[in-house]
Every structure is written in structure tokens, then in C-alpha cells.
Amino acid sequence: MHTLEAEYRELHQAGVVDGVTASRAIALDDGSLFPVFGELRFALYAAVAAITTGVGMLFKANIERIGPWTLIGGLGLAAAGCYGAAIRSRLRGEARSIGGDYVLLLGALILSADLGYAESQFHWLGPQWSWHLLILAGWHAATAYALNSRLVLSVALTSLAAWFGVDARAETLFRDGSSLRHSGCEALLCSALIVAWRTAHRRLRGVAEFDEVFDHFAANVAFWGALALSFGADTRAAGTLLLLAIAAVAIGKGLRNRQEPFVVYGVGYTALGLCVLEAQLLRDGLATAVFGLATVVLAVVLLWRLHAQLKPDSP
Amino acid sequence: MFARPSAEQERWMAAAARLGVSRDTPWLAERIGGWKAAGTFTRGALFALGVVAAGLSVAIAALLHVPGPFLVAGLALVAVAEQLIERRRLFGAGVEEALEVVGLLLIGFALVDGSGTAFEIRLALALALALLAAGLRFLNPLFTTLAVATLSFALDLIVSTLEVGALSRAVIVAVFCFAAAAVALGLGAARLRRPAHDAMLDWLVVAMPVAGYLWLEGRSASALAADPRQHLSVASAVAIAMPALFGALSLRGGIRRRRHAPILAGMACAGCVGYALRHVTGLALEVRLIVWGSAALVLALALDRYLRTPRAGITSRDVGLGKDALGLLQLVGAGALTPSATQPPGAPFKGAGGGFDGGGASGGY
Incomplete structure (x- = not known):
């Protein structure tokens, strides 16, 4: 077992945290308060x-x-x-x-x-x-x-x-042609509807805790739709542009509201989409691997830089 | 020799993380020594990206026909990881952990002589050693737990070379797993400086009993298949007794010491015992799921109600310090359980599953 009681007390004495927070942290640490x-x-x-x-x-x-x-x-x-x-x-x-x-x-x-x-x-x-x-x-x-x-x-x-018709299984992103395009468009439509619902919810002063649920669903469904379009041969360009646009929106929202998951969505989904796109377009193993590695390295650097702009240690 | 936060720095980092205090606070920054980590979500994403980067690096080395691609790529990955730690002061950021663990695994794989007998045993031991090295280097509980689990595989392979029956083999490996968990449970009572050491022991306490049960369960199924008339074979009895005994011990220890990991281990062992009891009850799977699920639900509800008023400090209320990190996971889990029809009328209905399948706005897809 370890205890951080000494650190909590010092943080309180230094004025970094208030007394209530420090007391609760100490109680949780020494087991006098034990939530199950x-x-x-x-x-x-x-x-x-x-x-x-x-x-x-x-x-x-x-x-x-x-x-x-x-x-x-x-x-x-x-x-x-x-x-x-x-x-x-x-x-x-x-x-x-x-x-x-x-x-x-x-x-x-x-x-x-x-x-x-x-x-x-x-x-x-x-x-x-x-x-x-x-x-x-x-x-x-x-x-x-x-x-x-x-x-x-x-x-x-x-x-x-x-x-x-949104199908969350990864293998359906690699279907052929029209069914993929169809499901991609439907996913984007679904996401738009969720965003509209959320907007109405806020305007009507709905429960604040619901906002997070709308946001996460809308973001993930939208990314899924954009990926589906970017993987299709005849919707590749539009899909990729949409993917980048949705990523920019998600990252912007994450930075504005200090919500780390949206930054991760933006970088992660884009890196995935670009890597698959490179594999589809290049068709040469070595070139695909090199470009893929460059893409992933850029994604890591970008995610780390963006993370540094957020509050550290957010969950 | 290897740069990493000192015990005191690690403790300050842990305190800051639990209290949600910014590390940029000047007072705190000088105590943390400039070390940088990431939150759970970002750390997971960076780890995944790191693994992909490591895999692509190996692929490039192989495609370029570099001699000994695994060894070369492994050494390069470890070097890059160490540079990230040394120069960028990353520790617990995810990416350096991914690069180094993959690098060490590749080195371990490359150094094992593929010829001769007992190749699988040497490979398992090498991989276990690589994972243990990564775990101790990064104080990462996932790596150390995987190392011990891999060691159980190596033990199984070693025992298979001896003249013992399948059941005895499973019991030996299971005893190893439960013993590892028991040692971790015992050591957990000691006063430790580093929070990471506690985390390593906690992960072993939770994961190794489940691993031990899975070893027993595999052999139990084989034994019953050989003799279906036996509803309670020796294997089944052992598969019930071991998790039951360890579960009781860990539950008691967790409540006494006010520690979450032993309680979670007790719950996992209870699940294992519930599953193992199928040989005794003989009920159909769907009936068992509903009965055991309902029993667990009733027990959880009763405990929730009983502990709403704290009893000796134990409470069912959410009185944590910061934001609920698992709240998002909870929402995903609710969505994952949602049933959706995937077949047109007339086909057998598919109930709750692990993902959502499209019904299609037009009725077809």
C-alpha cells in the first residue's frame, strides 16, 4: 500500500488545493472513506x-x-x-x-x-x-x-x-462500392440529426449532462461515415475532405472546451483514414509503409502538441 | 542509469493527477522535475499509434531486406524510446512505452535460436523476460502482468515435456497463477513508496486468478469431453475450489485494507465460480445467464441500498475526487448492449449483442 497523505497536506499548505479537497483526498487515501x-x-x-x-x-x-x-x-x-x-x-x-x-x-x-x-x-x-x-x-x-x-x-x-443503418463493425468499412457509400451517407445524416437534436436540447435548456452523450455519439457516427466514404473508390476525395473537416471541428471543440477525447478522435480517426487511403492508392508495400510511418509519426507529434495545450492529467 | 522519475517525483505526479492539479503550477513543477505524462485517453491513443509505428518500422526493415530485421528494428525502437525519455522527459505518455515494449519483444524474438528442441519454451521465456524488462523500466503494471501470464505459458510448455496428465499439467500452471496472485496480495499489505509498485501488485491480484481459472477451465472441458457422464470431475472441483478460496481471501483482504483491487479480484473469482458451477446445475446456458445475472443484480442493489449510508467508512456513493473517467465507457457499454434487429421478418431474432447492426432506413441494406 502507499499513501500520498504527506503530499496532499503539503499541497494544501502551499495553497494549491483547498482544505475540503485535501481532507477528502486524505480520507480516500487512508481508507476512512472507501467508496465501492x-x-x-x-x-x-x-x-x-x-x-x-x-x-x-x-x-x-x-x-x-x-x-x-x-x-x-x-x-x-x-x-x-x-x-x-x-x-x-x-x-x-x-x-x-x-x-x-x-x-x-x-x-x-x-x-x-x-x-x-x-x-x-x-x-x-x-x-x-x-x-x-x-x-x-x-x-x-x-x-x-x-x-x-x-x-x-x-x-x-x-x-x-x-x-x-449505421454499422459499427470495422469489417463493413471495407465493403465494396455502393453499399459502403450508402451507409457512409446514412451515418453522416444520422450524425447531423443528432447534432440538430442536441442544438434543440440546448436551446430548450435541457439537462446539461445529456450534452456529452450527444457530442460523443455525433462525433463517432460522423467519423464512421466519413471513413466509409473515404474508403470507397468513387467517393474517396469527398470522403477524405469530409474526414479532415470533421477532424478540424472535433479538435477545435476539444481544445475550446478542454475535452481530450475529441482531440483524440480528430487525430486518431484521421490517421486511420489516411493510412488506409495510402494503402489503397500506393499499392506498393514499401511506399505504403514509409508513408504510413510518416503519417503516424505526424499524428503522434500533433496529438502530443495538442495534449500539451489541454489541462494535464485529464481523463 | 535509466532516466525516470524518482519515487518522490512519481508521488507528486500521482498526487497532481488524483487532485486534477495542473503540473504547470510552478510550486508543483519544480517537484515533478519536468516529467511529462498523458491522461488515460490520450495515453491509450498514443500507445496504439506507437504500436502501429513500431509495426511499420519492422515492415520497412523487412522490405528493405535489412539483415536481421527484427533485431535491427528492435534496437532502433528501443533507442528512439530512450531518446524520448531522456530528451523529451516523457514517462507514461504511451508512445515511448509502445516503442520500447515492441522493441524489446522483437529483440527477444530475434535472439532466440529457432533451431533445436524446446524452441517454443525459449521463445516464451524470452518474451516474458522482454515484457518484464519493459514493465520494470516503465513501472507499467500491464507489462509486468503480461510478463507473468507469459511465464505461465512457458511453464505449461515445460510441464508438457514431463510425463504428467493433462489435468495435472493444468493444475500445476493454475497453482503458479494463483500463487503469483497470492504473493501479490500479501506484498500489497506492505508500505510502498512508489504508487506504480502498488499498481503492479494490484494488476497481478486481479488478472492472475482469472488466468489460473482459464487454464483449469480448458482442461476441465477436455476431461468432460472425454467422459460426458461425469458432471463433476476432479478438474471441475479444482476449478471451483481454487477461485472460491482465493476469491474469499482477496475479498476479505480488500475490505480489511480498504483496497479496490482485491475486491475486484474477489468479484472476478465469483464469476469464475459461477461459470464453473454449470457442471453441478446442468441448466441451459440462457437460464444460467438470467439466473446468475439476476442474483448479481439483486446482490448489487442490496449492497447499494445498504451502503448508501456509510458503514465504517464504506459507501456506495460516488465520492471520488474528480471527473468520472469511466463515465464515457459506461455510455459505450450501454450502447453495446442495445439489441437491434439485423434480419428481415421470419428469420430468428438476434438479441443483445456486442455491437449495433444496421436495420436500414429503407428496410434493406
Whole structure:
């Protein structure tokens, strides 16, 4: 074990940190205050992941035995129970704990699985079956706002992206031709919609904690779309220009607001895109490796310089 | 001999990082001695870029038909890394760690004689040594943990040359892993100067029991495949007993010492035991996932409620010092669990998965 109590006390005496911060740091250091928040969060996530994975497998394995309506009804009740706990807390004016957050997330995930299963069984939406994802996105967005949950907002944005056809798997970036161009455009459209949503959210003075969720989703979906376009033969130029433009916006935002992840997105995605572009255009192993190395070295230098402009030790 | 922050400088760097204090503060800057590190996110990105750069360097050396490309590239990478540390005062920035660890691994690979018997054993030992050297050079817990894990591979290869059965072989390697974790758990009680030494021990406490269980689990599956009638073979019993015993010890130690790593190790061991119990319960996988997941959920909720009021200082509230670094990961995790339909109607529905798949605005893709 180590303790930094002496350092904390010196920092306080030197006036670098205030007394409250120093006291809390010392309490955390010597164990007189010991939060197990992190451990609980890990356990809750593992539990939710296990349950939702089991639910998905339950559908596939037991549809003939149990019957669709029994499954739909049972899971619907389970989801309702999860939502009910969160609604009760809200009505009582109580702050929801980390456990309550994950129970609500579980309810949202079970509901998503339930509706998807019902649609796949009864084809209520016919050929427009994928619109159930948009319905889910709307429902989750509404409940995220009503119950003030960033986790459920993440589920809403993921469902929205899925409806747009955004595929986060790396191998799909290397598909051929029109399907790649199509999915790249859809991803950019999705990102634009998320940005518009965020703008409306801010104008209407929505919950400040939601901004970060919108920003990260919009940035990553936009970069994914730009990469998809830059990897396509007939959209390469436009895609690369878009990639550089989005990177400039992300880096600018990261520097302005001291948000390190956006600087990393800007440099990292651009380096990836340029390296793949070089491999596609040069077609000579040695030249590709040399240009690739130069690109990566430049990316490292740029990222380090930009990092130096930010507050050190930001997470 | 090798430039790196002194114990006192490292302690100031750690204190500044935990309190979110800028290192440019003059009062602090003179105590840190000009050493530069990066936050977790940037460090990870720089490490990834460093690994790519190292790989491309090796590729260039090979394409230029440089004699002994691995050795040459390895030495060059280590030299560049040391220059970054010496001249730029980088330590914990990610890129110098990536260059040096890849360089040392390449040197280790190049120096192992490919001819003769026991090549795999020598290679495993060389790689373990390279990782250990990198870990001690950079005080990096990831490298030291990988070194010990690689050593378990080397031990498995050594034992395979002896005339022991598959189960005994797995038990020997698993005992090594659990013993390494136990030693780390014991040493963790000592008062250490460097925070990095604590981190190295913590990583071993969490990772090595899981590694030991995986060694046992692999052999257990083989044993059951050989004799399916046995629902609780010796291998399964050992696979349950070892993580259960270590998990209980580490959980107790973590609560007593107020340390997070042993508690996480206890939780990981509980997961291993839960998985190993499948031979006893005989339930279908989806039922086990739902039952164990629900049990874990109920337990976590109960603990959350019980510890909302601090008990002997232990609380479930988030009372940390700064910004929640794992908050972003939490959002990604929620998105990753979101189910999305990938098949048109009529096909079997695919539930929660590890990524999101497009449904397509037009219904097709």
C-alpha cells in the first residue's frame, strides 16, 4: 500500500488545493472513506449484460416451447417492473442511485428485445419492419428525458443509429462500392440529426449532462461515415475532405472546451483514414509503409502538441 | 542509469493527477522535475499509434531486406524510446512505452535460436523476460502482468515435456497463477513508496486468478469431453475450489485494507465460480445467464441500498475526487448492449449483442 497523505497536506499548505479537497483526498487515501461505487457499477453492468444476453438466447431457444405471447408478455412485465421502480423514485422526488440507473437500463434493453422479437414474429410493420427501431428510439428518448437517464439516452441514440443503418463493425468499412457509400451517407445524416437534436436540447435548456452523450455519439457516427466514404473508390476525395473537416471541428471543440477525447478522435480517426487511403492508392508495400510511418509519426507529434495545450492529467 | 522519475517525483505526479492539479503550477513543477505524462485517453491513443509505428518500422526493415530485421528494428525502437525519455522527459505518455515494449519483444524474438528442441519454451521465456524488462523500466503494471501470464505459458510448455496428465499439467500452471496472485496480495499489505509498485501488485491480484481459472477451465472441458457422464470431475472441483478460496481471501483482504483491487479480484473469482458451477446445475446456458445475472443484480442493489449510508467508512456513493473517467465507457457499454434487429421478418431474432447492426432506413441494406 502507499499513501500520498504527506503530499496532499503539503499541497494544501502551499495553497494549491483547498482544505475540503485535501481532507477528502486524505480520507480516500487512508481508507476512512472507501467508496465501492466502481465495484458496484462493474457488477451491475455485468449483471445487466448477462440478463440481456440470456433473454436474447431465450427467445431463440424457446420460441416453440413457450409460445410467443407468453414470452412477449413475460418480458413486457419484467420491463414494466424495471421502469416502475424508476418512475416511483421520480414521483417521490428521490435521486436515483447507481443501482436504480442500471435497473432502468435493464428495463429499456428488455423492452427493446421484446419489441424486436414481437415484430419479427407478427410482422406488424410489414416491409417497414426496421421502423420498430425508430419507434424504440423515440420511446427511449422520451423515457430518458422523463427519468433523466444518460444510459437510456445512449440506448435511444444507438437505436436511432441502427435505424439509419449505421454499422459499427470495422469489417463493413471495407465493403465494396455502393453499399459502403450508402451507409457512409446514412451515418453522416444520422450524425447531423443528432447534432440538430442536441442544438434543440440546448436551446430548450435541457439537462446539461445529456450534452456529452450527444457530442460523443455525433462525433463517432460522423467519423464512421466519413471513413466509409473515404474508403470507397468513387467517393474517396469527398470522403477524405469530409474526414479532415470533421477532424478540424472535433479538435477545435476539444481544445475550446478542454475535452481530450475529441482531440483524440480528430487525430486518431484521421490517421486511420489516411493510412488506409495510402494503402489503397500506393499499392506498393514499401511506399505504403514509409508513408504510413510518416503519417503516424505526424499524428503522434500533433496529438502530443495538442495534449500539451489541454489541462494535464485529464481523463 | 535509466532516466525516470524518482519515487518522490512519481508521488507528486500521482498526487497532481488524483487532485486534477495542473503540473504547470510552478510550486508543483519544480517537484515533478519536468516529467511529462498523458491522461488515460490520450495515453491509450498514443500507445496504439506507437504500436502501429513500431509495426511499420519492422515492415520497412523487412522490405528493405535489412539483415536481421527484427533485431535491427528492435534496437532502433528501443533507442528512439530512450531518446524520448531522456530528451523529451516523457514517462507514461504511451508512445515511448509502445516503442520500447515492441522493441524489446522483437529483440527477444530475434535472439532466440529457432533451431533445436524446446524452441517454443525459449521463445516464451524470452518474451516474458522482454515484457518484464519493459514493465520494470516503465513501472507499467500491464507489462509486468503480461510478463507473468507469459511465464505461465512457458511453464505449461515445460510441464508438457514431463510425463504428467493433462489435468495435472493444468493444475500445476493454475497453482503458479494463483500463487503469483497470492504473493501479490500479501506484498500489497506492505508500505510502498512508489504508487506504480502498488499498481503492479494490484494488476497481478486481479488478472492472475482469472488466468489460473482459464487454464483449469480448458482442461476441465477436455476431461468432460472425454467422459460426458461425469458432471463433476476432479478438474471441475479444482476449478471451483481454487477461485472460491482465493476469491474469499482477496475479498476479505480488500475490505480489511480498504483496497479496490482485491475486491475486484474477489468479484472476478465469483464469476469464475459461477461459470464453473454449470457442471453441478446442468441448466441451459440462457437460464444460467438470467439466473446468475439476476442474483448479481439483486446482490448489487442490496449492497447499494445498504451502503448508501456509510458503514465504517464504506459507501456506495460516488465520492471520488474528480471527473468520472469511466463515465464515457459506461455510455459505450450501454450502447453495446442495445439489441437491434439485423434480419428481415421470419428469420430468428438476434438479441443483445456486442455491437449495433444496421436495420436500414429503407428496410434493406
